Amino acid sequence: MRIDLFDFDLPQDLIALRPATPRDSARMLVVDGDRPFDDRTVRDLPAVLRPGDVLVFNDTRVIPAQLEGRRGEARIGATLHKRIDLRRWQAFVRNARRCREGDRVEFGGGVTAIVEARGDDGSVTFAFEGDEPVEVLLERAGRMPLPPYIAGKRPADARDARDYQTMFAARDGAVAAPTAALHFTPELVAALEARGVVSETLTLHVGAGTFLPVKVEDTREHRMHSEWGRIEAATAERLNAARRDGRRVIAVGTTSLRLLESAADADGTIRPFEGDTAIFITPGYAFRAIDGLMTNFHLPRSTLFMLVSALMGRERMQAVYAHAIERKYRFYSYGDSSLLLP
Missing domain, CATH: 2.40.10.240 (QueA-like)
Structure with missing residues (x-):
């Protein structure tokens, strides 16, 4: 597909330079199939999800790379x-x-x-x-490796050492944060548990290649940089059991999604995984392992915007982003969130 099909105009003042405080006060746009858009906050997540839903987090920790x-x-x-x-x-x-x-x-x-x-x-x-x-x-x-769209506007400081790390960070190796999980707080996780929502973790050490611009004109010519990930056998079995029971598996972040899809067989069975993945998801991809995605708002012409377009449909995501821009949602790593349920 042509890269320019994934372009859109983004006002520069919507690029977030700091996260919301507290983290779970960030806004969240719920996109549930073809239903009207639902403007919420991340704190509303327990009310939006169903008991038994499984949220899958990336427990990588950002190093000062x-x-x-x-x-x-x-x-x-x-x-x-x-x-x-x-x-x-x-x-x-x-x-x-x-x-x-x-x-x-x-x-x-x-x-x-x-x-x-x-x-x-x-x-x-x-x-x-x-x-x-x-x-x-x-x-x-x-130093903490802030994304170029933040680092180009202000230097990293002591706050970023805390702000650019999720509460799930446990395994050193990432040079970019799995930013969808930046919105979570212990209070929110406790509320999700009380709702009956289950949490699982995997590890994908996010590389700086996630910020590289797509320089080709056709998606078939783009090559992703590989990243190392691991899904434990016990985690894979619990996720498979959830799907057998008809419960939804929702990836928190594109990094979790990409690793789950890398580990899934054609029938959707998630296998234990340890190694590199360079999976590149574009429209036409048949998702096998996930039923939804919580993610921030991404760059124009980026591989991540292509991924969410694959999940929800390109025209639908163009409408989602037009709504987010009109309502002044904050974009990128420190920005607001969306919950995408195809």
């Missing part, structure tokens, strides 16, 4: 996006042409890395020196 360093006199900006092993990471690099294989880059705080390789996609593989875990080094030298 943005680094500023020097190779000699040259300034190098790096955003780690995928772990290779204990000491090696792939990174998107500003001024990558200044990085040659074998170069040593100093990132401050005694953190150094060797340029091991350069990829065809412009990424760089860094091998970090020393014996400390790379996550420890990043806590010393790194």
Whole structure:
């Protein structure tokens, strides 16, 4: 499909630079099939969902993966996006042409890395020196990797270390937050439990590739960057049991959805999963593992807007986003939410 079919005009003042406070006070647009749109808040979620519904959260934790360093006199900006092993990471690099294989880059705080390789996609593989875990080094030298549409308007600060992390964050490895879950609070989760809504978790370490613009003109030519994920066997069995019982499985965020769909057989059975996924979901895709999606409002021409268009229909999502813009919903990572029930 043509990429321009997924374009729309978004006023810049609707891009959220801070999250709602408290988190569950964010607005939520409920889109339930062909019914009229329902303007709610996230706090209304227990009233909207049914007892027995299953919400699936991503428990990845964002690491401070943005680094500023020097190779000699040259300034190098790096955003780690995928772990290779204990000491090696792939990174998107500003001024990558200044990085040659074998170069040593100093990132401050005694953190150094060797340029091991350069990829065809412009990424760089860094091998970090020393014996400390790379996550420890990043806590010393790194910054929270805010999305470019926020970082371009204000620098990261101490608030972001808290704001850009979900309450479910438990497993280090993401360089972007699973932002749909940023809206959840312990009070909201308790209210959902009281309603009989079930929570499950999986892990998908979100990569910085999620923010890369689509540079081709046709979806068939776009290639997603792979991300590592895991679904435990016990989690898969509980999700399969829920669907056998006729209960809805609702992914909280496109990251949870993509991993569930990656792990599902043609008959919808969710298998245990551990490894990389580069699934790219566009209109025409037959969903197998989920019955709904809670997600924020996405960029024009983005792979995420293509995904929600696949779930609800492209024309329907254009109408959804036109409504959200007219009603001044806040967009992107720190923005408001939508609940999509096909």
